[in-house]
Structure formats: structure tokens, C-alpha cells
Amino acid sequence: MSQHHTAYVETLVHVNCGNxxxxxxxxxxxxxxxxxxxxxxxxxxxxxxxxxxVQND
Structure with a gap:
């Protein structure tokens, strides 16, 4: 068994309503x-x- 951690990357979008x-x-x-x-x-x-x-680089 590996002793390393596993990391999963996801895209998270924050939305603000225009109304x-x-x-x-x-x-x-x-x-x-x-x-x-x-x-x-x-x-x-x-x-x-x-x-x-708006994208953060």
C-alpha cells in the first residue's frame, strides 16, 4: 500500500446573482x-x- 496521500482537484465557481x-x-x-x-x-x-x-491566475 502507498504511504502517499491522494489529492483530487476540482473546479469551484462562485456565482453572484445579478438580481x-x-x-x-x-x-x-x-x-x-x-x-x-x-x-x-x-x-x-x-x-x-x-x-x-473573473479568473484567478
Whole structure:
């Protein structure tokens, strides 16, 4: 058995609603998946596509 730890990397997206400014997160998702559709705010139900994508380098 290996004595090393195993690490899994996931993409985590933080979304702020353009209507109510509520915040929620999406995990294990890629950029194409988040930009190819509209999303419902989990707080107020507002439906919209994502606008600006801010990426940390």
C-alpha cells in the first residue's frame, strides 16, 4: 500500500446573482459548461446567463 496521500482537484465557481446579489457555488464544472447555458439563482429564482468570468491566475 502507498504511504502517499491522494489529492483530487476540482473546479469551484462562485456565482453572484445579478438580481439579488445572492451567492452560491458550483463545483466540479468546466468553463464551457457554465457559459453554454442560463442559470437560476438559488435565492430569488432569477434566470440569466453568466456575464463576466473573473479568473484567478
Amino acid at each position: 439579488c446579489d445572492g451567492y452560491w457555488g458550483l463545483s466540479d464544472i468546466d468553463v464551457e459548461t457554465i457559459t453554454d447555458r442560463e442559470w437560476f439563482c438559488t435565492h430569488c429564482g432569477h434566470e440569466a446567463a453568466l456575464g463576466e468570468l
